[in-house]
Amino acid sequence: MSTVSPTSSNSSASTISTTHSTTLDQSDFITILLAQLEYQDPNNPMDDKEMAAQLVQYSSLQMLTNINSSLTTLVSDNSTDTITAGANYIGKSIKSTGYNLTVSNGTVSTLYYSLGESVTDATANIYDSDGDIICSVPIGSKGKGDYSFVWDGKDTNGNTCADGTYGIIIKANNAEGDSVVVQSQISGVVTGVKSSSGTIYLELQDGRTVELSKVTEVVGTATKDSSDSKDSKDSKDSSSTSS
Template identity: 50%
Template sequence: MSVVSNSGILGQYEAQLAASVTTHKTNMDQNDFLKLLVAQLEHQDPLNPMDDKDMTAQLAQFSSLEQLTNIKTGIQSLVDAQNQGSMLNAVGFIGKAVKADGFNLSKTGETTSTVYYSLGESVANMQVNIYAQDGTLVRTDVIGSKQAGEFQYNWDGKNTDGVSMADGTYGVAIVAEDSSGAPVLVQSKISGEVTGLVTYNGTTLLQLKDGRTVDIASVTEVVAVGSSTTDTDTDTSTAS
């Protein structure tokens, strides 16, 4: 009587299984594990059957795989529920004006969005840099020295040569020096009216009326549209 080699049949089955799965599949799931186990049992050498310890070990591996799969499914369900809850909570922001940490501003016609910033200490040689979306520096406004306090900056929408820039979104970076002369990047805040919500990689983003988006976690102030925000001193830019 010819005896079929257990290892040979199992090797053939593994080759067939590898050929049948899609190219992006790199890990065994529960079904794959069971198919391999059944194939081993069906084609084992009757004169040298699988050892009980080996069988127990493989069943234990299957149990662990099943538990890990269930844990992964449970975690994903919690993440999905949390994302849905965040979306529902964020609906209340629609139609409101928000202020949030950010480094961009928008220009629409003759109107530009206001940039806010605060200083916890006096600074020197402060300047505001405006960048196009491709990273090109289009404007630098020298503000000079500032005492600690709350401030806002209003760009006139023009570049260094006094030419009006196209409508769109621009980056803003406020830099200064502290009392020791070390450079300081000042955290700016942007503002706008919320018109919708979007999600990206599990993060809920508020979509502003001018097309910009802000992370809901970075919002520091919410007011009704048309309401005045905290009084601040204003830096108004003028192209030279």
């Protein structure tokens, strides 16, 4: 007597992942055009004008694709070149348009400013991170020219301010009482370069960042800010506050 043992068969299903594209490229366009020619009705062939129009569309698509590719390459190359240019500033002391100072371990960075005309009254206002004035330093009268200013790092009450970044705006009036525009520059040693939203920034040793495009002068290789400026008519403005 023979016994037949039941056998079990396992079927394996293979899963195929299909990716559907929602856009057409040059290859898709020409494939569609060739398919139209291959399967057109011999008794009703494609109109010559329609054929020419589709060829023009294909040519335009190819041209736009090439332009887009060229622009992408150009932007990428330009960004790389700009970052490379920014890297040349690393280790150097620079001046840049700006309106802030840093306090670090009791050391305050130097602010440089220019007056386009003589002023009879000038004041440096120091701001905290909330935008409140914590100190006003009288500068007095100044002639037309370039100057440097160093804050002593203390508030109006004479308290030493914590390390950090503070805003500074110098306000000035001429003899007629009219406001005079004061152009200020910050200084610092560059330690790095970064790119953000298409803009290149230089990172300074004290933690601040400045736009590469706003750099106005390379002072030279240095390890800290210098309070002396060859271009300054004053060696340094007084930064002491009166109680």
